[in-house]
Amino acid sequence: MNAVPLGHWLLLTTALFGVGAAGVLLRRNVMIVLMSVELMLNAVNIALVAAARAHGQIEGQLFVFFSLTVAAAEVAVGLALVVAIWRSLGRTDVDDVSVMHG
Amino acid sequence: MPTFIPLLPLVLALPLAGVVLLVLFGGRIGGRASGWLATTMVGFAFLLSLAIAFEYEGLREAPASSGTEADHALDDEGSHSVEEHGASPEWPVIERKLWRWMRVNRSLPLVVAAEPLAVGDTIDETMLDIVDVPYTDALGILDLSISVHRMWSADQALGLVARDAIEVGEVLSDMNVSAGADQIRPLGIPEAVGDFSLDVGLRLDWLSVLMLLVITGVGFLIHIYSTGYMAHDPDRRRYFTYLNLFVFSMLVLVLGSSFLTLFVGWELVGACSYLLIGFWHRSEANASAGRKAFIVNRIGDLAFLVGMMLLWTHFGSLAFGDVLPRAAELTGLAAIAAPLLLLGGATGKSAQIPLYVWLPDAMAGPTPVSALIHAATMVTAGVYMIARVHPLFDNAPGAMAAVAVVGGATALIAALIALVQVDIKRVLAYSTVSQLGYMFMAVGSGAYVAGVFHLMTHAFFKALLFLGAGSLMHAMEHGAEHAGEHPEALDGIPYEQDMRHMGGLLRRAPRTGWTFLIGGLALAGVFPLAGFWSKDEILLEVLAHGGGLYTALYAVGLLTAFLTALYTGRQLLLVLFGEPRSEAAAQAGESPLSMTVPLIVLAVLSIVGGLPVLSALGAPFPERLGDVLGHHAVEGLDKIVLALIASAAALAGLGLAWWMYGRRVPDLGLMAGRAGAASRVLWGKLYVDEAYHILFVAPFVRIARVLWKFVDNGLVDGAVNGVGRSLLAAGQWSRRWQGGRVRGYGLSILLGAALMVAWLFVAAP
Numbered sequence: 026m027n028a029v030p031l032g033h034w035l036l037l038t039t040a041l042f043g044v045g046a047a048g049v050l051l052r053r054n055v056m057i058v059l060m061s062v063e064l065m066l067n068a069v070n071i072a073l074v075a076a077a078r079a080h081g082q083i084e085g086q087l088f089v090f091f092s093l094t095v096a097a098a099e100v101a102v103g104l105a106l107v108v109a110i111w112r113s114l115g116r117t118d119v120d121d122v123s124v125m126h127g
Numbered sequence: 128m129p130t131f132i133p134l135l136p137l138v139l140a141l142p143l144a145g146v147v148l149l150v151l152f153g154g155r156i157g158g159r160a161s162g163w164l165a166t167t168m169v170g171f172a173f174l175l176s177l178a179i180a181f182e183y184e185g186l187r188e189a190p191a192s193s194g195t196e197a198d199h200a201l202d203d204e205g206s207h208s209v210e211e212h213g214a215s216p217e218w219p220v221i222e223r224k225l226w227r228w229m230r231v232n233r234s235l236p237l238v239v240a241a242e243p244l245a246v247g248d249t250i251d252e253t254m255l256d257i258v259d260v261p262y263t264d265a266l267g268i269l270d271l272s273i274s275v276h277r278m279w280s281a282d283q284a285l286g287l288v289a290r291d292a293i294e295v296g297e298v299l300s301d302m303n304v305s306a307g308a309d310q311i312r313p314l315g316i317p318e319a320v321g322d323f324s325l326d327v328g329l330r331l332d333w334l335s336v337l338m339l340l341v342i343t344g345v346g347f348l349i350h351i352y353s354t355g356y357m358a359h360d361p362d363r364r365r366y367f368t369y370l371n372l373f374v375f376s377m378l379v380l381v382l383g384s385s386f387l388t389l390f391v392g393w394e395l396v397g398a399c400s401y402l403l404i405g406f407w408h409r410s411e412a413n414a415s416a417g418r419k420a421f422i423v424n425r426i427g428d429l430a431f432l433v434g435m436m437l438l439w440t441h442f443g444s445l446a447f448g449d450v451l452p453r454a455a456e457l458t459g460l461a462a463i464a465a466p467l468l469l470l471g472g473a474t475g476k477s478a479q480i481p482l483y484v485w486l487p488d489a490m491a492g493p494t495p496v497s498a499l500i501h502a503a504t505m506v507t508a509g510v511y512m513i514a515r516v517h518p519l520f521d522n523a524p525g526a527m528a529a530v531a532v533v534g535g536a537t538a539l540i541a542a543l544i545a546l547v548q549v550d551i552k553r554v555l556a557y558s559t560v561s562q563l564g565y566m567f568m569a570v571g572s573g574a575y576v577a578g579v580f581h582l583m584t585h586a587f588f589k590a591l592l593f594l595g596a597g598s599l600m601h602a603m604e605h606g607a608e609h610a611g612e613h614p615e616a617l618d619g620i621p622y623e624q625d626m627r628h629m630g631g632l633l634r635r636a637p638r639t640g641w642t643f644l645i646g647g648l649a650l651a652g653v654f655p656l657a658g659f660w661s662k663d664e665i666l667l668e669v670l671a672h673g674g675g676l677y678t679a680l681y682a683v684g685l686l687t688a689f690l691t692a693l694y695t696g697r698q699l700l701l702v703l704f705g706e707p708r709s710e711a712a713a714q715a716g717e718s719p720l721s722m723t724v725p726l727i728v729l730a731v732l733s734i735v736g737g738l739p740v741l742s743a744l745g746a747p748f749p750e751r752l753g754d755v756l757g758h759h760a761v762e763g764l765d766k767i768v769l770a771l772i773a774s775a776a777a778l779a780g781l782g783l784a785w786w787m788y789g790r791r792v793p794d795l796g797l798m799a800g801r802a803g804a805a806s807r808v809l810w811g812k813l814y815v816d817e818a819y820h821i822l823f824v825a826p827f828v829r830i831a832r833v834l835w836k837f838v839d840n841g842l843v844d845g846a847v848n849g850v851g852r853s854l855l856a857a858g859q860w861s862r863r864w865q866g867g868r869v870r871g872y873g874l875s876i877l878l879g880a881a882l883m884v885a886w887l888f889v890a891a892p
Contacts, residue, residue, distance in 0.1 A: 046877055050870050119869065 034075035041068035055110060055117040059103045066096050129186070131178040135223060135329055138179070138339065139378050141172040145371035149364055158363035159354075165367035166350040169374055173343035180336050184751075187217050218754055221331040222384050222448060228327045330384035330447060333751045337579065338381035338511055341586050342504050346374045348725035349499040352594050355721030356495055356601065366406060366493065373399035377504050381511060386435045386445040389512065393431070393476065396505045397424045403500060404492040416491035423485040427475015434468030437461055438519075447515070454518035466519045466526035469512065470533070477509025477563045479537045484816055486560055490552040494597030497552060502559045502593050503586035510566040510582050514575040514756055521757075527571050528676060531669070534567025535683040540813065542690035546697070547809040549627055549798050550620045551596045554698050558650065559589055561687060565665055568680055574668030575756035580737075581661035587736045588649035588658055591729035595643035598718040598726065599702060600624055602636045606715035614709040618799050626701040627795045628712060633703040635715040638723040640703050642730040647699045649733040651692040652777040654770075659777075660737030662688060663770050671764055685776050692780025700788040708795070 041064060048061025070089045077085025111117050145168035153161045350370065357363050376399055380392025398421075405417030435445060441461055442450045457465060473479065478486035489501045500506070513520060513530065520527050538561045545557035562585050569578030603623040607613045614622040622628050633640035649656035652663070666688070670681040707713035717723070787793070800810025808814070864875075 046873075050873050050877070 031075055031079040034079075035072060038068040038072040038075070041065075041071070053118045053120055055107050055119055055122075058119060059100070059107065062103075063096065063100065066092065129182050131175065131182045132221060132331065133223075134175060135179060135331060135382070136225065138172045138175050138343070139329075139375060139382065141168045141175070142371045142375040142378070144168060146368055146375065149368040149371065153364040153368065158361070159358075161364040161367050162350075162354040162357065165371045166347070166354060168371060169343060169347045169350050172374070172378075173340075173347045176336075176339045176343045179331075180340055183218065183221075183331065183333075183336055186219055188219070218333065218751075220448075220755075222328050223331075224326045224328040224384075226327055228325045228387075325385065325387055325445060327388055328384035328446070329382045331382070332755045334511070334514060334579065334755045335381050337583060337752065339378065341583055342374065342377050342381065345503045345586050345590050345729075346370075346377075346499060348728055349495045349503075349590065349594065352498075352597075352722050352725040353493075353495045355719045356597055357493065358719075358721075362406070366403075369399055369402045369406070370496075370499070373403070373500060373505070377508075380508055384447055386438065386447070386450070386516075389515070390428075390431065390435065393472070393508060393512075394428065396500070396508065397421065397428070397476070400424075400489070400500050400505055403496040404489045406492055406496065410491075413491040416485075416488040420485040420489050423482050424475045427472045427482050430468045430470075430475075431472025434465050434472065437465045437468065441465075451516060451518045454516075454522050457519070457522055463523045463525050466516075466523050467529060469516060469519070470526065470530055473509030473512055473530075473567075474533060475509075476512075477506050477567070478560050479509070479533050479564060479567055480540065483537060483541065483560050484819060487553055487556040487812070490550075490556050494552065494593055494600065497556070498590045498593030498597070502555070502589040506559065506563055507566070507582045507586065510563065510570060510578055513567075513570045514579050517570070517573075517575050517756060520570070521573065527573060529571070531568050531571025531677065531680055534564045534569075534571050535680045535687075536564070537561065538564030538568060538687045539683050539690070542687050542694065544809050544812050545694040546690065547798070547800060547802075547806050548694075549618070550624045551599065551626050551629070551698065551702060552593070552624055554626075554694060555589065555592050555596060558592075558691065558694065561691065562589065562650075565662065565684065565687070568669055568684060569665040572665075572669045572672040572677060572680075574665060574672075576752045577661065577664040577668045579752055579756070581665055584649070584657035584661040584733070584736045587729055588646045588656075588733040591642060591646035591726060591733055592650065594722070594726055594729065595639055595646055596624075598639040598722050599629070599632055599636065599643065599715075601718045601722070602632060602639065602715035603629065603711045606635070606713065607711035609714040609716065610710035612710055614711055622709070622711065626698065627798060628709040629702045629707075630705040630712055631703070631707040632712060632715055635707070635712070636717045638717060639726060642723070642726040644699060644703060645730045646733055647695045651695040651781055652688055652773060653692075653781070654774055655734075655738065657733050657735070657737035659770075659774070663773050666773050667764065667766060667769050670769065685773065688773055689776040689780045692777040693784050696781040696784025697788050700784060701793065704789060705792065 045061045045063075045065030045068060048064065049058055052058055052061065070092055073085040073089050073092075077083065107117055110122060114121055142165075145165045148164060149161055153164075156164070350367075353366070353370065357366055360366065373396060376392050376395030378392070380389055380396060383389040383392055401417045401421040404420050405414045408414045408417070438450055439445055441457060442453060444450060475482045486501060486506065490497050492501070520530065541557045541561035541564060545554050545561065548554045548557060562581070566578045566581050566585070569575070569581060600623040607622070614625075614628045616622055617625060617627060633644070645656065649658040652658045666681060666684050669677055669684055707715075797806075800807040811817075864871075
């Protein structure tokens with residue numbers, strides 16, 4: 026089996042991370058921002074798995090499990106926030122939720 | 128067996144206890160009781176002083192066995208020492224250490240020779256051991272040199288303290304054996320440096336006994352008088368607190384056994400003087416008079432302080448017992464500079480040229496204060512101090528001459544200014560300055576006994592005159608109240624102090640009037656009142672000192688005696704005799720007994736205080752003073768003739784006063800500087816205040832203004848505000864980075880992370 030080289034994986038994950046980061050910074054819809062965060066998270070996960078496999082070490086893959094668990098919790102909290110924002114404002118635009126700044 | 132002398136600290140403690148009690152409970156017991164409490168305290172102090180004086184008299188011994196009995200008696204008490212002083216003292220000088228005030232102790236590496244050394248050996252390090260000295264000085268008794276002798280025999284080892292140096296090696300190169308075994312000493316390090324301790328102690332000899340009696344005695348009388356004089360003042364409690372504090376401070380000054388203890392008293396009396404001059408501080412004039420006294424005194428005190436430092440660098444001690452017997456060791460510049468600097472301090476405290484300007488203004492205080500502080504006691508501190516440290520002055524004839532010249536000039540000028548004053552207290556104030564000049568002239572001629580003798584008689588009659596003036600002012604106020612009209616104030620002088628409104632008061636207030644008359648005649652030097660004897664003594668001594676300068680000073684003294692009689696006669700005639708010149712004077716009333724009884728006592732003292740017959744009866748002064756200050760025999764002069772000349776001058780002054788003011792109704796229009804140019808200049812007090820203002824005050828104010836406006840407001844405040852402003856600007860700038868826009872934060876996090884990654888690539892290949 027011809028393994029895909031690590032460099033390709035890293036290029037992919039960098040690209041995914043970039044897309045996610047751009048989404049977080051540029052989009053206004055909270056849902057999209059949340060999804061972009063997930064994209065960045067998973068880009069890192071892919072990088073960890075790929076690196077773990079390339080080096081023959083298991084820790085990277087183990088770490089991804091933790092990360093997935095945390096991501097699940099984070100999504101739960103995040104979606105709850107989105108629902109709360111939707112209910113109170115009727116919109117889910119991040120710029121409208123800046124009422125807490127000084 | 129002395130019983131009272133060991134109680135000497137109690138004399139100090141009584142007025143101090145008065146201060147404490149008045150501060151703590153004065154408000155509860157009220158003004159009247161406060162006055163009596165203070166008076167009682169000083170009264171007891173006076174009784175104790177009397178007992179001490181009599182007991183001290185009994186300590187007289189044959190010179191050979193001097194000191195032993197007192198030594199023995201006081202050893203029971205603990206830390207006392209008795210020492211001899213002077214050529215052949217008949218009374219022991221008793222010094223009592225109260226506590227160790229300061230000690231400065233450096234580390235004490237001790238250098239011990241490993242082998243016996245011979246004279247002339249040069250030492251190198253191999254010959255010496257450095258030993259830790261078991262040096263404990265918790266009690267301050269262990270003397271290092273003693274411990275060295277006990278620990279090593281002199282021929283085997285020798286010790287010396289490299290007193291200042293921890294770097295023993297450096298010191299070693301400077302050492303050689305100069306004389307015997309225990310005389311190695313690091314060269315170039317003064318003996319004084321490094322180990323210094325100072326005890327607070329009391330010193331009892333005839334000089335301090337005399338001052339003790341004058342201060343507590345006159346102080347007691349003035350306290351009694353004050354209970355009457357201040358009877359209607361709402362601030363009596365504060366007044367008596369200050370007055371008790373003053374008595375305590377003055378006692379510290381005269382009993383202190385070292386320069387520094389004296390200086391503490393010196394400063395304390397200055398503070399009390401300031402507080403009491405400005406006692407009625409709601410008037411700006413009084414407050415500024417207090418400030419003036421304080422500031423002018425500080426100038427003198429600075430000189431005093433520098434003088435003390437100079438003495439310390441030479442003697443390594445400030446105790447009188449250490450410094451005075453070694454006064455002759457001072458040579459060169461220090462020998463003349465030290466007494467001159469001390470003289471500088473004395474000119475401030477005792478109101479001599481050039482620092483006399485504060486005393487006339489000090490009359491803004493209550494009249495008993497003028498009597499106690501600014502006539503009888505505090506202002507004589509300079510004379511006392513010079514007499515106390517007289518070996519330093521004996522050692523420097525130049526400094527002595529300076530004292531005499533300052534005194535003579537002050538005596539003459541102040542007497543001239545007194546001639547034209549119309550304020551009853553101001554005449555007395557200038558008279559005080561003039562009489563203090565007399566005392567300076569005496570001590571400047573080496574006649575310390577005569578100077579201190581005049582100090583005592585002057586305390587009697589000048590206190591009497593001031594208290595009498597206060598009583599007359601009281602009488603005038605009484606009269607004005609009775610008449611229902613107040614005479615208008617002329618030239619800014621309150622009517623009750625203005626002699627132009629008085630006249631004929633002898634009939635209206637006889638007790639005050641007669642005692643005032645006695646005081647005035649004593650001041651003028653009329654035989655046989657107290658002033659005659661002491662003034663005659665001074666003139667005699669000045670002339671006996673010999674030399675052109677002192678002969679000239681004798682002439683000045685004689686002229687001053689004439690002027691003194693003239694202005695005193697003028698005052699007596701204007702105040703006591705003639706017709707009343709205002710309704711207030713016509714209806715004036717006598718003061719209460721609490722005020723007139725002290726006057727009568729002081730009048731008796733002014734009559735008998737100078738009689739030589741008293742000394743023969745066993746009264747201690749002035750001959751006993753010679754025990755401390757040196758006996759001074761005057762020979763080759765006809766005392767009777769000189770006394771007649773001085774008396775003639777006094778009588779001529781009184782006669783001229785009568786001719787000008789008593790013969791006919793005096794022309795009031797010619798007073799207060801309106802009788803020609805000379806009187807205008809004298810009325811203007813020779814414009815010294817104005818000159819000082821231009822020369823010193825104005826430039827200082829200008830410098831202060833520059834410092835205030837430019838340095839303080841500009842530089843100091845500018846720096847502080849600048850720091851604040853720059854921080855504010857930095858905050859304004861940086862707050863833009865935290866605007867609450869989450870995406871801005873995200874972007875900066877991302878950029879930061881990207882930069883760090885890029886740096887990883889660049890810096891860690």
